[in-house]
Amino acid sequence: xxxxxxxxxxxxxxxxxxxxxxxxxxxxxxxxxxxxxxxxxxxxxxxxxxxxxxxxxxxxxxxxxxxxxxxxxxxxxxxxxxxxxxxxxxxxxxxxxxxxxxxxxxxxxxxxxxxxxxxxxxxxxxxxxxxxxxxxxxxxxxxxxxxxxxxxxxxxxxxxxxxxxxxxxxxxxxxxxxxxxxxxxxxxxxxxxxxxxxxxxxxx
Amino acid sequence: xxxxxxxxxxxxxxxxxxxxxxxxxxxxxxxxxxxxxxxxxxxxxxxxxxxxxxxxxxxxxxxxxxxxxxxxxxxxxxxxxxxxxxxxxxxxxxxxxxxxxxxxxxxxxxxxxxxxxxxxxxxxxxxxxxxxxxxxxxxxxxxxxxxxxxxxxxxxxxxxxxxxxxxxxxxxxxxxxxxxxxxxxxxxxxxxxxxxxxxxxxxx
DNA sequence: GTCTATATTTCGATAGAC
DNA sequence: GTCTATCGAAATATAGAC
Numbered sequence: 001x002x003x004x005x006x007x008x009x010x011x012x013x014x015x016x017x018x019x020x021x022x023x024x025x026x027x028x029x030x031x032x033x034x035x036x037x038x039x040x041x042x043x044x045x046x047x048x049x050x051x052x053x054x055x056x057x058x059x060x061x062x063x064x065x066x067x068x069x070x071x072x073x074x075x076x077x078x079x080x081x082x083x084x085x086x087x088x089x090x091x092x093x094x095x096x097x098x099x100x101x102x103x104x105x106x107x108x109x110x111x112x113x114x115x116x117x118x119x120x121x122x123x124x125x126x127x128x129x130x131x132x133x134x135x136x137x138x139x140x141x142x143x144x145x146x147x148x149x150x151x152x153x154x155x156x157x158x159x160x161x162x163x164x165x166x167x168x169x170x171x172x173x174x175x176x177x178x179x180x181x182x183x184x185x186x187x188x189x190x191x192x193x194x195x196x197x198x199x200x201x202x203x204x
Numbered sequence: 205x206x207x208x209x210x211x212x213x214x215x216x217x218x219x220x221x222x223x224x225x226x227x228x229x230x231x232x233x234x235x236x237x238x239x240x241x242x243x244x245x246x247x248x249x250x251x252x253x254x255x256x257x258x259x260x261x262x263x264x265x266x267x268x269x270x271x272x273x274x275x276x277x278x279x280x281x282x283x284x285x286x287x288x289x290x291x292x293x294x295x296x297x298x299x300x301x302x303x304x305x306x307x308x309x310x311x312x313x314x315x316x317x318x319x320x321x322x323x324x325x326x327x328x329x330x331x332x333x334x335x336x337x338x339x340x341x342x343x344x345x346x347x348x349x350x351x352x353x354x355x356x357x358x359x360x361x362x363x364x365x366x367x368x369x370x371x372x373x374x375x376x377x378x379x380x381x382x383x384x385x386x387x388x389x390x391x392x393x394x395x396x397x398x399x400x401x402x403x404x405x406x407x408x
Numbered sequence: 409g410t411c412t413a414t415a416t417t418t419c420g421a422t423a424g425a426c
Numbered sequence: 427g428t429c430t431a432t433c434g435a436a437a438t439a440t441a442g443a444c
Contacts, residue, residue: 012409031321033237036437050410052439116318116372117235147380154370155388162366166358168320176351184359187391216427240419254428256421 016054018044023061024107032062032115059122066119066129069108072100077135090140091189094156098181101160103174113161133157140192146199152192159184220258222248227265228311236266236319263326270323270333273312276304281339294344295393298360302385305364307378317365337361344396350403356396363388 022043026035037058041051055061076097083089112119112132123129133154140153155162159181167177226247230239241262245255259265280301287293316323316336327333340361345354359366363385371381 015409029321030325031235031237031319033235034321034325037439038437046409047411048438049412049440053409056439058438113369114320115235117233117238121234121238147376148384150374151367151371151376151380151384152387154374155366155384158366158370161369162359162362163355165317165365165369166362167355170354170358172351172355176355180352180355180359183356183395184392187395188388191387191391219427241421242419250427251429252420253422253430257427260421262420 012054015044019051019054020061020064024065024111027062027065028107028110028114032058032118059127062115062118063122063127063129065108065111066122069105069112069132070130072105073132073136076100080136080139087193088189090153090156090192091186093136094159094185094189095182097157098160098178098185101178106160106164106174106177109161110164113164141196144199144203146195149192149195149199152188152195156185156188156192159188216258219248223255223258224265224268228269228315231266231269232311232314232318236322263331266319266322267326267331267333269312269315270326273309273316273336274334276309277336277340280304284340284343291397292393294357294360294396295390297340298363298389298393299386301361302364302382302389305382310364310368310378310381313365314368317368345400348403348407350399353396353399353403356392356399360389360392360396363392 019040023035023040026039026043030039037048037051040061041048044051055064076093079096080089080093083092119129136157137150137153141150160178162184163177163181223244227239227244230243230247234243241252241255244265245252248255259268280297283300284293284297287296323333337358341354341357344357364382366388367381367385
């Protein structure tokens with residue numbers, strides 16, 4: 001409300017993003033519950049109270065981090081809605097998703113992966129945390145599809161998580177994870193499309 | 205030390221296994237850190253103090269649960285050491301692992317999957333928590349192998365985790381998860397063996 | 409925007425009676 | 427083997443000075 005909003009805003013936003021960055025690091029390494037506000041504050045050379053100026057609660061920090069994920073998921077959904085259905089559409093969708101994955105988003109995926117209980121709890125208490133791939137999955141299968149087909153479609157779209165999970169504790173780097181995720185998506189999409197076709201043959 | 209040890213022992217062991225069972229359920233649903241000793245005790249109709257008679261600490265409960273996993277991993281390793289190396293050995297190893305997976309062990313895998321930070325911390329503080337597949341993976345690749353080959357072997361052996369993770373939030377059942385894990389292991393083992401062969405061609 | 413000081417709660421764990 | 431009572435530590439969060 002003063003005439004120096006811009007500069008005040010700037011430094012405020014910088015501190016905010018530093019907090020998010022450190023919090024992401026701790027939440028991945030130690031887990032959300034084992035990371036205290038104090039851990040985050042002290043790593044930034046400030047006190048707990050200062051941190052509460054920027055975020056109302058610890059949950060709000062987590063929610064901010066998680067939501068970074070959805071903008072790109074919606075872009076992918078918009079792209080998908082403009083594609084004609086084709087046998088290789090699932091594979092192309094998975095590849096498109098992998099190709100637009102940056103190292104920052106990969107870290108958010110690790111966060112979501114290593115803190116499933118609290119994220120599930122937030123979702124149940126009505127926070128704005130949507131479940132990731134559901135809308136995209138529904139483009140390929142429905143509730144009449146076999147469990148096999150539904151699961152294979154999910155796995156095809158989520159090979160990054162599978163590669164990430166398998167790479168835990170190793171020094172395998174970012175680009176290699178995406179490379180392997182790509183290969184895996186290709187072979188899994190074949191299995192998925194086969195299962196979907198089998199469903200259709202059975203229902204006709 | 206009395207002459208009624210057997211009956212006393214019996215009821216003690218039963219309480220112990222009830223505690224482990226409830227703790228497993230809570231650790232999966234709420235996460236280890238968000239589950240209090242009180243949660244576990246009250247679910248069993250007892251107090252916190254009574255629980256401390258059976259387990260020294262909350263950590264000890266978790267460690268007991270995690271260790272249920274290793275007996276069968278060692279059986280698999282012993283079987284593997286008696287097999288001659290063959291191109292399809294990786295696939296057969298993965299299938300053997302999947303085929304001996306009970307629903308109880310699947311739950312322990314979910315536990316390990318949803319509580320990675322604390323399990324990693326226990327391992328670092330010298331508790332007897334070994335990392336799962338490392339010994340088995342080393343039978344197929346070494347540090348000279350490409351990152352691609354190493355990661356693909358890991359993923360081939362860990363398709364249960366991938367299928368489990370993808371099935372979160374759905375009602376897809378146990379047998380279908382194992383079925384899909386089997387199919388996935390087959391196609392991934394082909395990729396892995398291809399990558400290993402490529403390594404050998406390059407080094408010779 | 410950052411600080412000191414503190415309120416409030418909850419946790420893991422122990423002591424000791426029965 | 428289970429209980430009541432309690433300790434001490436650490437957590438989230440707030441109030442108010444600067």
